[in-house]
Every structure is written in structure tokens, then in C-alpha cells.
Amino acid sequence: xxxxxxxxxxxxxxxxxxxxxxxxxxxxxxxxxxxxxxxxxxxxxxxxxxxxxxxxxxxxxxxxxxxxxxxxxxxxxxxxxxxxxxxxxxxxxxxxxxxxxxxxxxxxxxxxxxxxxxxxxxxxxxxxxxxxxxxxxxxxxxxxxxxxxxxxxxxxxxxxxxxxxxxxxxxxxxxxxxxxxxxxxxxxxxxxxxxxxxxxxxxxxxxxxxxxxxxxxxxxxxxxxxxxxxxxxxxxxxxxxxxxxxxxxxxxxxxxxxxxxxxxxxxxxxxxxxxxxxxxxxxxxxxxxxxxxxxxxxxxxxxxxxxxxxxxxxxxxxxxxxxxxxxxxxxxxxxxxxxxxxxxxxxxxxxxxxxxxxxxxxxxxxxxxxxxxxxxxxxxxxxxxxxxxxxxxxxxxxxxxxxxxxxxxxxxxxxxxxxxxxx
RNA sequence: AGAGAGAUGGCAGAGUGGUCGAUUGCGUCGGUCUUGAAAACCGAAGACUGUAACAGGUCCGGGGGUUCGAAUCCCUCUCUCUCUGCCA
Numbered sequence: 001x002x003x004x005x006x007x008x009x010x011x012x013x014x015x016x017x018x019x020x021x022x023x024x025x026x027x028x029x030x031x032x033x034x035x036x037x038x039x040x041x042x043x044x045x046x047x048x049x050x051x052x053x054x055x056x057x058x059x060x061x062x063x064x065x066x067x068x069x070x071x072x073x074x075x076x077x078x079x080x081x082x083x084x085x086x087x088x089x090x091x092x093x094x095x096x097x098x099x100x101x102x103x104x105x106x107x108x109x110x111x112x113x114x115x116x117x118x119x120x121x122x123x124x125x126x127x128x129x130x131x132x133x134x135x136x137x138x139x140x141x142x143x144x145x146x147x148x149x150x151x152x153x154x155x156x157x158x159x160x161x162x163x164x165x166x167x168x169x170x171x172x173x174x175x176x177x178x179x180x181x182x183x184x185x186x187x188x189x190x191x192x193x194x195x196x197x198x199x200x201x202x203x204x205x206x207x208x209x210x211x212x213x214x215x216x217x218x219x220x221x222x223x224x225x226x227x228x229x230x231x232x233x234x235x236x237x238x239x240x241x242x243x244x245x246x247x248x249x250x251x252x253x254x255x256x257x258x259x260x261x262x263x264x265x266x267x268x269x270x271x272x273x274x275x276x277x278x279x280x281x282x283x284x285x286x287x288x289x290x291x292x293x294x295x296x297x298x299x300x301x302x303x304x305x306x307x308x309x310x311x312x313x314x315x316x317x318x319x320x321x322x323x324x325x326x327x328x329x330x331x332x333x334x335x336x337x338x339x340x341x342x343x344x345x346x347x348x349x350x351x352x353x354x355x356x357x358x359x360x361x362x363x364x365x366x367x368x369x370x371x372x373x374x375x376x377x378x379x380x381x382x383x384x385x386x387x388x389x390x391x392x393x394x395x396x397x398x399x400x401x402x403x404x405x406x407x408x409x410x411x412x413x414x415x416x417x418x419x420x421x422x423x
Numbered sequence: 424a425g426a427g428a429g430a431u432g433g434c435a436g437a438g439u440g441g442u443c444g445a446u447u448g449c450g451u452c453g454g455u456c457u458u459g460a461a462a463a464c465c466g467a468a469g470a471c472u473g474u475a476a477c478a479g480g481u482c483c484g485g486g487g488g489u490u491c492g493a494a495u496c497c498c499u500c501u502c503u504c505u506c507u508g509c510c511a
Binding site: 044061066 | 441451470471472478479481
């Protein structure tokens with residue numbers, strides 16, 4: 001959520017940012033925010049004034065009671081009735097204004113960083129760099145959904161029986177390579193200075209709101225109605241919310257956490273031609289890195305996270321590219337996002353395996369995540385990134401490394417797998 | 424799941440209708456002392472809102488109520504603890 005004072009003091013900047021996002025109705029909505037804010041503050045002042053007079057009267061009555069002047073006390077009591085009615089009314093007006101303001105504010109996305117490219121669709125994203133050589137596969141190379149059947153390492157039909165489409169069953173070396181990838185990613189993060197956490201994989205409504213999934217992406221999450229809990233779509237939600245309503249001592253900054261969790265996404269209405277096999281699932285595994293930074297350090301941290309993710313891809317010997325998302329393609333809460341995509345040789349397409357974002361104070365404002373720096377209380381910057389999401393990594397490893405004798409496991413992963421080929 | 428107890432500042436823990444934003448202890452920070460540290464002593468310190476700055480307002484788990492006045496009384500929700508039951 002944007003800060004009200006920021007909008008108030010930087011109206012033009014705000015509008016320019018929203019335009020970059022191709023956010024419709026920006027002018028009208030900002031006008032509405034400003035007028036509601038004005039009303040809120042005027043009412044607040046009236047109310048405060050009324051309450052101040054009530055408080056004074058109450059004190060006066062207390063003093064009169066003490067001296068035993070009952071008649072004077074009763075007279076003073078009579079004077080409070082009007083103040084009471086007035087403050088009740090004003091409270092109601094104030095509550096309504098605050099509520100309306102909140103309702104509008106949560107519909108406004110984050111302001112893009114100045115380096116975010118102009119653009120409307122994924123085609124407008126900027127390719128920052130490409131790394132590695134795309135392998136030349138023989139003509140009879142198979143996509144991963146054929147390969148997993150051939151080597152019997154993932155069973156999609158069995159998953160349908162147990163749960164439904166999009167819930168695969170990993171078997172044998174398929175299960176072991178999943179476990180290997182998770183451990184590899186976690187170990188690499190530990191080496192880079194991250195502290196491992198194991199959060200709950202369900203969250204309450206406050207948590208969903210804190211990181212921005214609610215109320216915006218309600219339909220994207222599985223919901224357990226009986227207990228009012230959401231299955232997490234990413235570990236970003238529980239891990240970042242560890243710091244909700246927290247004032248971090250300066251000595252604890254920066255915070256670096258890494259966590260492995262399964263992730264659940266309903267993906268309602270997004271099933272189509274491009275989602276075969278592992279390309280899009282309802283349940284998948286992911287290792288996530290989360291950081292909390294001083295505002296002046298957050299963009300350096302973002303670059304560091306990007307390099308960390310790239311180092312993982314390099315160790316896995318996967319060709320990849322890094323995109324800087326354009327204004328129209330960025331997530332609602334982000335100020336700057338890098339997407340990492342690996343080359344999937346048999347499908348002949350790039351697959352997104354990581355998204356690394358700086359949210360600046362957007363999440364922190366909802367979370368009330370602050371720190372006192374240089375004697376001033378201020379919102380911290382939150383960042384997160386996948387490091388990494390498993391299914392598409394696996395898809396790419398399977399496709400890129402297929403040989404007539406089986407699938408070669410990347411060297412870095414062999415110690416974790418305990419085998420060097422799937423055959 | 425049943426019965427009972429409880430929720431107060433970073434933590435511990437007072438406060439049961441009126442100068443209580445809240446005693447005290449520990450912890451934290453600053454100072455004195457010391458070559459330095461510890462100890463001792465002295466002092467400082469909540470958050471939000473608001474103002475040009477003061478002032479003012481709000482906050483004792485959440486919400487509502489009684490009262491001129493609520494941390495304190497009433498209702499309700501949530502959570503925690505203890506005992507019993509069940510269970511990885």
C-alpha cells in the first residue's frame with residue numbers, strides 16, 4: 001500500500017508511476033484519495049477538539065466530586081451530553097471516511113522504479129542479459145512430459161487419481177532429484193548468508209493482506225473455510241509476515257531468510273496450450289529468499305539476489321536470461337522485478353523459474369514493518385525472490401540433458417542426488 | 424473436544440472507577456567513577472495521529488456497552504496456559 005503522505009506530497013510522481021503501469025483511472029482515483037484524506041483529517045481535528053473538551057469536563061467533575069459540591073458536579077454533567085452526542089457522530093463520520101480511504105488505497109499498485117521500462121505486455125520486457133548456450137538436440141528429442149513417462153519418474157495420471165490435474169506424483173529418481181534440488185538450493189543460500197526458516201504453509205487473512213495477496217488475488221489461493229486459512233501460493237507470504245507489526249532494532253538489519261515450502265495455486269482459468277507437464281501446476285516446491293533492508297540498501301540487495309539466483313542456474317548448467325519487467329507486466333506490489341527464465345530445449349521456449357522483486361515500502365506499510373534509523377522511525381524495504389522454483393528447473397534439466405543413454409545430471413547436483421544419470 | 428485460569432510497555436510483573444501512558448524489577452541507551460571493563464551511583468527512553476512548531480487526540484489482546492470519567496465494571500470474539508480426553 002502506498003503511503004498517504006507520499007501521495008499527498010508527490011501527486012505528480014504518483015500519477016506518472018501509475019501511468020507507466022497502464023493503471024486505468026489513475027487521475028480520478030488519486031483525486032478521490034486526496035479528497036477523502038482531507039475529509040478524514042478535518043473530521044479528525046473536529047473530533048479531537050470535542051474529545052479534548054469532554055476530557056476537561058470530566059476532570060472538572062472529578063474535582064468537584066472530591067470537594068463534595070454535588071450540585072455543581074451535576075450541572076457540569078449536564079453540559080457533557082451535547083459533547084457526547086457530537087463525538088459519537090464525528091466518530092461515525094471518521095470511521096466511514098477511513099474505511100473508504102482504505103478501500104481505495106488497496107486498489108492502487110506500487111509505483112515503478114525509474115529503471116522500469118515502458119511497456120504494456122511481456123513482449124515489452126527488457127532482456128538484461130542472456131547466459132549459456134542453448135543445446136542442439138537431435139530431431140527426435142522429447143519434451144519433458146514424454147521423458148518422465150519414458151523413465152517413469154513422474155506420474156501425472158496417478159496424481160489426478162489422488163488429487164486432481166496439476167498435482168503430479170514424483171517417483172524413484174524423480175522424487176530423489178526433487179529432494180536434491182531443495183537441499184542444493186538451501187545449502188547455496190546458507191553459504192550466501194541466509195538464515196533458514198520453516199514457516200507454516202497455511203496463513204490467516206492478516207498475513208494474506210500483509211504481503212498483498214489479499215484482497216487482490218483472493219481467487220488464486222486455496223482456502224480452508226472451516227478454519228479461515230489460505231494455503232500459501234509462495235513462502236514469501238509466511239516468511240515476510242514473520243516481521244508483521246515488528247519494529248526491528250537497527251542491529252538486526254538486514255534480515256535474510258531462506259525457506260523451502262510447497263506452494264499452492266489455483267490457477268483458475270489459466271489452463272491452456274502452454275501448460276503441459278511441469279509447466280504449470282497446482283502444487284509445486286520452491287525455495288524462497290526474503291530480505292528486509294534499509295531503504296538506501298535495498299537496490300544493492302536486489303542486485304545481489306539476482307546474482308545469487310544466476311549463480312544457481314550457472315551451477316546447474318542451464319542457459320538462462322534475465323528480464324527487467326516493464327510497467328505493464330509487473331506484479332501489483334513490486335517496484336522493480338527481474339524475471340529469470342531458463343531455456344527449455346525440447347519445447348524451444350523460455351520458462352520463468354524465478355522472480356526477484358523489490359517492494360520498497362509497499363508491503364512494509366501494510367505489515368507495519370519499521371525500524372528506527374538515525375532516530376527516525378521509518379518503514380523498511382522488503383524484497384524476495386525464488387531461488388528457485390523446482391518444476392520448470394526440472395523440466396529444463398530433463399530436456400536439455402537428454403541423451404540416447406539417459407538424462408545426465410548436472411555435476412553440482414550429483415552429490416545431492418547420489419546418481420549421475422536417469423536411465 | 425470438556426473444565427478452569429489468564430491476556431498490561433523489549434521481558435517479568437503491579438495496578439480493580441478519577442491527575443494512570445500507567446508503580447517496580449530486569450534488560451537497553453547516555454553520564455560519573457576506571458588505564459579499560461565490571462560493580463555502584465545519576466539520568467534517559469513507547470507507538471500512532473496531528474501541528475509550521477506547540478497544543479490536542481488515540482492506544483493496557485480485538486470489537487461493543489455502562490459512566491461525566493474505564494487498564495479497572497458488563498457483553499462478545501480471538502488467543503494463551505493448566506488439568507482431563509484423543510493423537511504424529
